[in-house]
Amino acid sequence: MSALTFRYEVPGDDFTRAGEASSDVKRKLKQLGYSPEAVRKVAIAMYEGEINMVIHAGGGEAVVEMDPEEIRVTLRDQGPGIPDVEKAMQKGWSTAPDTVRNLGFGAGMGLPNIKKYTDELRIETEVGVGTTLYMKVFA
Amino acid sequence: MKKEKKQVRDLAEFLQAECLVQGDLDREIQTGYVCDLLSWAMARLPEGAAWMTVMGNLNAVAVCSLKDGACIVLTDNAPLDKNAESRAETEGICILRVEQGAYETALRLGEWLREEEK
Ligand SMILES: Nc1ncnc2c1ncn2[C@@H]1O[C@H](COP(=O)(O)OP(=O)(O)O)[C@@H](O)[C@H]1O
Ligand SMILES: [Mg+2]
Numbered sequence: 557m558s559a560l561t562f563r564y565e566v567p568g569d570d571f572t573r574a575g576e577a578s579s580d581v582k583r584k585l586k587q588l589g590y591s592p593e594a595v596r597k598v599a600i601a602m603y604e605g606e607i608n609m610v611i612h613a614g615g616g617e618a619v620v621e622m623d624p625e626e627i628r629v630t631l632r633d634q635g636p637g638i639p640d641v642e643k644a645m646q647k648g649w650s651t652a653p654d655t656v657r658n659l660g661f662g663a664g665m666g667l668p669n670i671k672k673y674t675d676e677l678r679i680e681t682e683v684g685v686g687t688t689l690y691m692k693v694f695a
Numbered sequence: 696m697k698k699e700k701k702q703v704r705d706l707a708e709f710l711q712a713e714c715l716v717q718g719d720l721d722r723e724i725q726t727g728y729v730c731d732l733l734s735w736a737m738a739r740l741p742e743g744a745a746w747m748t749v750m751g752n753l754n755a756v757a758v759c760s761l762k763d764g765a766c767i768v769l770t771d772n773a774p775l776d777k778n779a780e781s782r783a784e785t786e787g788i789c790i791l792r793v794e795q796g797a798y799e800t801a802l803r804l805g806e807w808l809r810e811e812e813k
Contacts, residue, residue, distance in 0.1 A: 572778055575757035579786070582761060596742075599761045604737065607754075660733030660750050669738050 559621040559628075560588075566606050566631075568615025571659065577618050578603040581629075588622065590695055597693045598627050601673040604666040605631040605689050611656050612636070613687060626675075629691040637683040645671065701725075701808060703766045703789045706745060709807045710793050710800065712768065715775050718789030724765045727804045729797045733758050740764050745804055747797045751775035751790075753782050760786040768804075770797045 562584065564577035582599040602618065609616040613635020621628040638644045645667050652662025671677055676692035704720040706712075725743035730736045731750050740746055740762040747768045748755060756779050759767050766789040769775060775790060783790050793800055 572753050575754065575761070578761060579757065596761075596763065600737065603757065603761050659752060659754060660731060660736075661754065663732050663734035665734040665738050669734075672738075 559623045561622075562620045564618040564620075566609050566615050566618055566633075568610060568613070571610055571656075574607050574610040575603055578606055581620050585622065585627065590622075590627070594627065594693055594695050597673040597675075598629060598691075601670045601691050601693070602629050602631070604670050605629070605691070607661060608666050609633045609635070611652055611661065616686075623695070625695055627693045627695060629689075629693075631689040631691075632686065633688075634686040637685055637687055638679070638681040639683050641679055641681060703745075703791075706766070706768075706804070706807065707789075707791050710768070710791065710803060712791035712793045714789070715769070715792055716780055716783040716788065716790040718766065718783055719787045720789055722765045722789065724808070726808070727801055728764070729801050737762065747800050747804070749773035749797075751779055753779045755779065756782045756786060756788055756790075759788050764788075766791060768793060768800060770795060770800050 567573050578599050585595045613633035616633030619630045643649050647668045648664040650662050650664035656662040674691040675694045678690040681687040700723045703722045707714055724745050726741050728740050728744040729747045731748050733754055736758050742763040743765045745766050746764045747770050751769050751773050769792040772794050
C-alpha cells in the first residue's frame with residue numbers, strides 16, 4: 557500500500573507559527589484512526605523538531621508519510637548543522653538564545669524528547685550545510 | 696444526581712476563575728501540573744491535566760494541545776497574548792485565569808479533585 561504523504565514549509569522567522577505543521581498532522585492522524593498513543597508520539601516529536609528548525613536553523617521543510625504500519629516524519633533544514641550530535645542529544649544541553657528562553661523554550665530537552673517519543677530516530681547533519689531528522693513511529 | 700466526571704466548567708466555577716477562552720468546557724480533568732518552562736511541559740505535562748502556568752503565549756497553547764492537557768490556568772493574573780487567544784479558540788483549549796499564584800491554585804485544585812471523588 558502506498559503511503560499518504562504530506563509536505564509542510566516551516567517558516568524560519570516566525571516563532572509564533574511554529575507548531576502549525578505538527579498540529580495539522582495530529583488532526584490528520586486522529587481522523588485516519590491511528591491509535592492515540594501513536595498520534596501523541598508523532599505530534600510531540602514533530603513539534604520539538606519543528607521548534608528546533610525555527611530556533612536553530614531558520615526554518616525548513618517537513619515531510620510526513622502515513623502508512624498502516626508506521627508514520628515517518630522527515631525534517632530537513634539548511635541551517636548551521638550540529639557540530640556535536642552526541643552532546644546535543646544530552647538533556648539540558650542548549651545553545652538557544654535568551655530571547656527563546658524567555659518564551660519558555662531552550663531547556664535542551666528537545667532532542668532527548670524526540671528520542672523518547674520515536675521508535676526510530678536518525679540524524680544526518682553537516683556543519684554549514686544543514687540537518688535532517690528521520691523519525692519513525694510504529695502505528 | 697452527582698456527575699461522575701470532573702469537568703473544566705466545574706473547575707472554573709470552583710476556582711471562581713475568569714474564563715478567557717471557553718474551548719472545551721466538557722473536558723475531563725484528571726490531574727494538575729505546574730510548570731512555566733514550555734520545553735519541560737512538553738516532556739511532562741500529563742494528559743488531562745489542568746496546567747497552571749504564567750505563560751500565556753501561543754506556544755503554551757500549542758504545547759497544551761499537543762500534549763492533550765485539559766485546560767490552561769493562568770495564575771497570578773498573568774496576561775494572555777492576543778494570538779494565543781485565537782489559537783486556543785481554534786484548538787478548543789479552555790483558558791482560565793485566577794489571581795492566586797500557582798501554589799495556592801494547585802492546593803485548591805487538589806482539594807477539589809479529592810472532594811468530588813467521594
Ligand atoms: N535543526 C537544528 N539545526 C542546528 N542545530 C540544532 C538543530 N536542532 C538542535 N540543534 C542544536 O542542538 C541543541 C539541543 O537541541 P534541543 O535538545 O532541542 O534543545 P533546545 O532546542 O532547547 O536548545 C540546540 O541548542 C542546538 O544547538
Ligand atoms: Mg529544541
